[in-house]
Amino acid sequence: MSLSLANTIPLSSQMINLCAAIMLLIGFAMLAQRRVLTLINLFMLQGFVLFVSTLIVALSTDQSHLLWSAGLTLLLKVIALPYILHRLIRQLSVKWDIETLFNIPTTMLVGIALVVIAFNVAQPISQLSGTITRATIGIALACVLLAFLMMITRSKAVPQVIAFLAMENGLFFAATSATYGMPMVVELGIALDVLVGMVILGVFFFQIREQFDSLDIRHMERNKEK
Amino acid sequence: MIELAFVLAIPFASAVLLALFGHRHNAAEINSAGSLLTLLAAGFLTVRVISDGPMLLFTEQFFVDPLNVFLIALTALVGFTTSLFSRPYMRVEHDHGRLSAARLRLYHSMFQMFMCTMLVALSTNNLGILWVAMEAATLTTVLLVALYRTPASLEAAWKYFILCGVGIAQALFGTILIYFAAERVLGHEGGALLWTHLDAVKTQLEPTVLSLAFVFLFVGYGTKTGLVPLHNWLPDAHAEGPTPVSAVLSGLLLNVALYAIIRCKVLVDGALETHFAGNLMMGFGLLTVVVPAFYLSRQKDVKRLFGYSSIEHMGLITFAFGMGGPVASFAGLLHMTVHSLTKSAIFFAVGHAAQMAGTQIIDNIKGLIKQSPTIGWGLMLGSLAILGMPPFGVFTSEFMILTTAIKHYPWATPILLTALGVAFASMFHKVQGMVFGEPTVKPLSHNPALLPVFVHLGLVLMLGLWIPPYLAEWYRQAARLIG
Numbered sequence: 001m002s003l004s005l006a007n008t009i010p011l012s013s014q015m016i017n018l019c020a021a022i023m024l025l026i027g028f029a030m031l032a033q034r035r036v037l038t039l040i041n042l043f044m045l046q047g048f049v050l051f052v053s054t055l056i057v058a059l060s061t062d063q064s065h066l067l068w069s070a071g072l073t074l075l076l077k078v079i080a081l082p083y084i085l086h087r088l089i090r091q092l093s094v095k096w097d098i099e100t101l102f103n104i105p106t107t108m109l110v111g112i113a114l115v116v117i118a119f120n121v122a123q124p125i126s127q128l129s130g131t132i133t134r135a136t137i138g139i140a141l142a143c144v145l146l147a148f149l150m151m152i153t154r155s156k157a158v159p160q161v162i163a164f165l166a167m168e169n170g171l172f173f174a175a176t177s178a179t180y181g182m183p184m185v186v187e188l189g190i191a192l193d194v195l196v197g198m199v200i201l202g203v204f205f206f207q208i209r210e211q212f213d214s215l216d217i218r219h220m221e222r223n224k225e226k
Numbered sequence: 227m228i229e230l231a232f233v234l235a236i237p238f239a240s241a242v243l244l245a246l247f248g249h250r251h252n253a254a255e256i257n258s259a260g261s262l263l264t265l266l267a268a269g270f271l272t273v274r275v276i277s278d279g280p281m282l283l284f285t286e287q288f289f290v291d292p293l294n295v296f297l298i299a300l301t302a303l304v305g306f307t308t309s310l311f312s313r314p315y316m317r318v319e320h321d322h323g324r325l326s327a328a329r330l331r332l333y334h335s336m337f338q339m340f341m342c343t344m345l346v347a348l349s350t351n352n353l354g355i356l357w358v359a360m361e362a363a364t365l366t367t368v369l370l371v372a373l374y375r376t377p378a379s380l381e382a383a384w385k386y387f388i389l390c391g392v393g394i395a396q397a398l399f400g401t402i403l404i405y406f407a408a409e410r411v412l413g414h415e416g417g418a419l420l421w422t423h424l425d426a427v428k429t430q431l432e433p434t435v436l437s438l439a440f441v442f443l444f445v446g447y448g449t450k451t452g453l454v455p456l457h458n459w460l461p462d463a464h465a466e467g468p469t470p471v472s473a474v475l476s477g478l479l480l481n482v483a484l485y486a487i488i489r490c491k492v493l494v495d496g497a498l499e500t501h502f503a504g505n506l507m508m509g510f511g512l513l514t515v516v517v518p519a520f521y522l523s524r525q526k527d528v529k530r531l532f533g534y535s536s537i538e539h540m541g542l543i544t545f546a547f548g549m550g551g552p553v554a555s556f557a558g559l560l561h562m563t564v565h566s567l568t569k570s571a572i573f574f575a576v577g578h579a580a581q582m583a584g585t586q587i588i589d590n591i592k593g594l595i596k597q598s599p600t601i602g603w604g605l606m607l608g609s610l611a612i613l614g615m616p617p618f619g620v621f622t623s624e625f626m627i628l629t630t631a632i633k634h635y636p637w638a639t640p641i642l643l644t645a646l647g648v649a650f651a652s653m654f655h656k657v658q659g660m661v662f663g664e665p666t667v668k669p670l671s672h673n674p675a676l677l678p679v680f681v682h683l684g685l686v687l688m689l690g691l692w693i694p695p696y697l698a699e700w701y702r703q704a705a706r707l708i709g
Contacts, residue, residue, distance in 0.1 A: 124434040125406065137406070144399060148392065160388065167395050175402050182405055183419055185287075186354030190398070193361040197391070200365060204372070204384065211377045 012060035016177055019053035020139040023173055024115070027146040030166060031111050031153075034099045039162050040085045046169050047077030054176045065184040069176060076191050077172075081165060081198060088202050089158060094215060099156055107153055111146055118142035136177045143170030157208060157215040161201050168194055227283050229274055230290060230349060232267035233298065236260060237305075237342035241335050248331030254313035257334045261306040264341065268302035271295065276696065282351065286420055289351040292703040297485055298348050300563060304477045304570050305341045307678035311574045312337070312470035314672040318581050319468065321671050324374060333373055333468065340366040340474065344482050353401050353419045356486055357394070360450065363479060364390045371467040382462035389459040390450055397446025397486075403439035404493070407432045421489060428496030436497040443490045444506055450483035452537045453544060454514040461525075464533035465586065469577030472529055476536040477570035481562050484540065488547055488708055495550075495709060507548030512638060514541025519645040523652035527586045528576055531656060532569065535612060538649055539565045545642075546627045547708065549634060555705035557626035560693075564619035564686050568611045571682035575604035578674045579660065582667035588656050593665030602661045604679040609657040611686050613650045619689030 026046045033039050051073045058066030089095045122138035147167035154160050172190075175182045209215055240260030244253060272295055275281065280291035290298070316333065319325045325333070340363060347359035364387070372383035401419070408418035411430050417423045424431070449456040464472040487507070494503045518534040518541070525531040539561070546558035578601050583591040595602030611618035624646070631638045693701075 121438065125403070125438065128410075128432055128435065141399070144395065151388070151392065157384075164388070164391055164395075167392070171395060171398050171402065174399060175405075182354060182402065183352070186352070186358065186419065189355060189358030190361075193358055193365065196362075197365055197387075200368060201387070204380070204387075207372070207375055207380055208384065211375075211380055 010060070012056050015056050016053050017135065019049050019056070020136045020173070020177065022049045023053075023143055023170070024139050024146075027143045027166065027170070028108065028111060030162070031107055031146055031150050032104050035096075036089055036099070036156075036158055037095055039159060040082055040089070043085070043162050043166060043169075044078055044082040046166060047073065047081070050169055050173055050176075051078060053173065057177055066176065068184060069187045072187065072191050073172065076195060077165075077169065080195065084198055084202060085158070085162070088205060092158075092205055092209065092215065094156075094158060099154065099159060107149070111149055114145040114149060115142040118145050137174055140170050140174035140177070143167075143173060146170075155216055157205055161198075165194070165198070227281070229267055229271035230283055230288060233264060233271055233302070234342065234345055234349070236264045236267060237338045237345060240264075241338035241342060244331065244338055245335040248334040249327040253330060253334045254309075254316060257337065258306070258309045258313060260338055261302075261309040261341070264345075265302040265306040268299050272299045276700075282422065286417060286422065287352050287355065288349050289422060290349060291707065292700050293488075293707050294348045294485065296559070296563075296700055296704060297481060298345060300481070300566060301341070301344055301348065301478050304474065304566055304682075307681065308470050308473050308477075308570060308574075309337070310675050311473070311577070311678050312468075314670075314675050315470060315577050315581070316468070317672045318670055322581075329373060329375075332369065336366045336369050337470070337474075340370065340479075344478055347482050348485060351421050353404060353421060353424075353489075356489070357398055357401050360397070360447070360483065360486060361394050363482070364394060364450070367463070367467075367471065367475065367479065370471040371463045373468055373471070374466070376466070379466040382459075382466035386459040386463045389456065393446050393449025393456060395446070396442045396449075400439045400442030400444075400446060400490070403435055403442065404490075407435040407439065407497075421493075424493050425496070428493050429499075431493070431497040433498050436494050437502055440490060440494040440503050441506070444487060444503075444510075447483045447486045447490075448510065448544075451480050451487065451540050451544065452514070453510050453540065454517045454537070457514070457518070457537050460537055461530040461533035464536070465527050465529040469529070469573055469580070472533070473570040473573035473577075476533070476573065477566040480536060480540050481566055484543060484547075484562070487544075491547065492708060501550075504548045504550050507544050508635070508638070509548075511541045511543075511545030511548050512641060514538070514544060515642060516541075516645045519649040519652075522649055523655075525656075526588055528580060528588050528591065528656075528660070529573075529586055531588065531653065532572055532576060535649070535653065536565075536569055538645070539569070539612075542624070542627060542642075545638075546623075546630075549627075549630055550709060551630065551634075552702070552705050553626055554630040555708045556701050557623045557630065558708075559701050559704055560619065560689065561623035561627070564623060564689055565612070567682040567686050568608055568618070568620060571679045571686075572605065572608035572612060574676070574679045574682075575601050575608055578670065578676075579605060579667070582670060584668070588660060590666060591660045592663040592667070594661050594667060597665040597667045597669065598674075600676045600679075601674065604676060604683070605657060606661045607683055608679065609653060611683060613653060614646060617687065617690045618683075619686045622690050 030042050054070040118141040119138040122141050144167050147163050151163040275295045282289045343359045343363040350356050368383050368387045372379050411427050412418040452460040491503045518537040521534050543558050543561050546554045580586045614620045614624045
């Protein structure tokens with residue numbers, strides 16, 4: 001049965017499913033990763049997988065605008081943002097920083113629970129989906145939730161921002177692979193926003209360190225309800 | 227067509243111009259002039275829509291109908307009055323040495339950019355562009371909130387960015403889901419993100435996907451509206467940014483985020499034919515009215531106080547739109563208008579009061595009315611108006627919301643009344659302390675521009691006593707659209 005099923009599924013869909021699985025795996029890897037430098041490399045890898053899956057969708061469905069968005073992903077997520085992040089951590093000299101995380105196994109277990117939730121939430125949608133990439137919307141949602149969890153568990157500014165960008169990756173994945181591409185103008189706008197946001201945050205890092213002598217968000221607790 | 231192009235192009239051009247010349251002495255005048263031109267263009271646009279009806283523009287990417295044209299006009303108006311207020315306000319800040327010329331350039335440029343993003347968000351027909359514009363609005367205001375570069379302002383801006391960034395990412399997921407549902411009906415080329423197209427086929431959209439999409443969109447844009455429990459960024463951002471920014475945040479940005487929710491609600495209502503979206507909005511709306519009401523009495527910072535008050539009013543408006551129906555939607559739209567006018571007027575007065583006292587701590591501001599009667603009276607009247615005293619317009623809209631609640635959801639009425647009562651008691655007490663008593667405040671180095679305060683309050687008073695027929699008709703049309 002499974003063999004015959006595999007034969008009927010086109011290669012492109014199988015590839016997209018593979019990409020989806022890798023995306024999720026990288027999501028978990030980021031959740032457990034404590035080194036800032038490795039985290040950036042993982043983010044770059046996730047961007048690359050996103051690029052590959054978008055390219056596959058573009059080639060298999062013959063939608064030329066998806067080629068553009070694949071190119072955009074390559075340019076932004078694989079080249080520009082990792083470059084900016086690398087330069088930032090060098091300038092901030094946090095390149096070899098290791099973060100103390102609380103209990104990685106627990107975080108991973110919570111992550112697994114989130115994936116289950118994501119699949120459950122996405123189930124009614126997947127059933128409707130005519131495309132064979134029906135699991136992808138669940139996986140995309142899972143990636144978003146994992147990034148969200150990462151954001152909550154991190155206390156340093158740079159990992160928080162990487163988590164934010166990873167969340168954007170999950171959303172892009174949902175947009176391109178699960179629905180076969182949003183209109184181009186929207187993707188352009190989103191890409192622009194992400195880039196501008198990154199630049200603003202880069203400036204912020206320096207300001208925060210200047211004011212607090214640290215990039216640890218826990219140091220800024222002054223505005224709490226007095 | 228040309229009117230809308232001007233409405234969007236003028237703020238953008240002003241932003242570019244001010245990015246180049248914003249450090250000059252006359253930057254504030256350029257800022258006001260740009261805002262005035264935007265207001266004029268918005269006025270012409272309004273006249274055009276009244277005479278010709280709704281219109282689709284620029285290959286259907288933009289459209290104007292009774293619902294958004296009144297918000298565009300309101301946004302342009304408050305933007306203009308805020309630019310008038312900010313002229314002396316920012317000069318005083320400059321004199322106090324809190325801002326350098328370069329920061330002023332950033333401020334002026336970003337102020338115009340912020341106006342531009344809000345106007346794009348209001349006028350676009352494409353749900354994707356709406357999202358992009360909302361995110362861009364977040365980015366510009368992050369820069370504005372962090373303008374003073376103090377530890378507290380950096381923290382507020384960071385919190386604002388992370389919370390609203392996460393929130394708005396949820397909204398993007400919701401938008402993708404809507405596209406996912408619509409693409410099956412409209413196809414790839416059918417403009418599956420264009421609101422007018424979606425509205426035409428909303429009954430055919432898949433209900434399960436749409437309800438899930440609405441949850442994400444509601445959480446996402448709700449974060450930006452300041453709905454409890456995702457409201458944490460709002461008081462900080464209001465307290466730490468410059469006061470003109472607090473005024474436009476409260477008066478305009480929250481409205482725009484709410485507008486995004488309403489647009490999505492129309493689609494979901496059509497697809498579901500149940501009251502799911504309305505119930506969600508009523509629940510969170512009610513929570514958002516009650517929680518900040520009890521926080522008000524604990525506030526020591528005057529701008530935080532009014533920040534919490536904004537959260538409360540956003541809750542009330544969300545509740546009104548959640549109830550739905552012609553009267554409640556009418557009341558919601560009216561409340562959006564009067565809240566935005568009143569709250570920005572209050573922030574104008576509060577800004578100068580804080581400058582005179584040299585602090586934002588409520589206990590250290592005393593005797594405003596003796597030192598400067600106009601600021602004192604402006605703050606007093608503004609607070610009375612926002613607390614819902616007749617004959618101001620806030621009373622009218624709150625009365626309509628409450629009577630609709632009594633009729634359809636009687637259980638909600640005591641909760642609403644208690645929250646409004648608690649808010650009244652705690653806020654009135656604090657404002658009284660600031661306005662009366664022996665003065666501790668000093669005069670300002672520049673003459674404050676207080677005309678906007680009284681223009682706004684005058685308009686709110688007028689809306690309380692008499693709503694001009696064409697405006698009422700306009701509200702009615704928009705309310706019909708919302709359903």
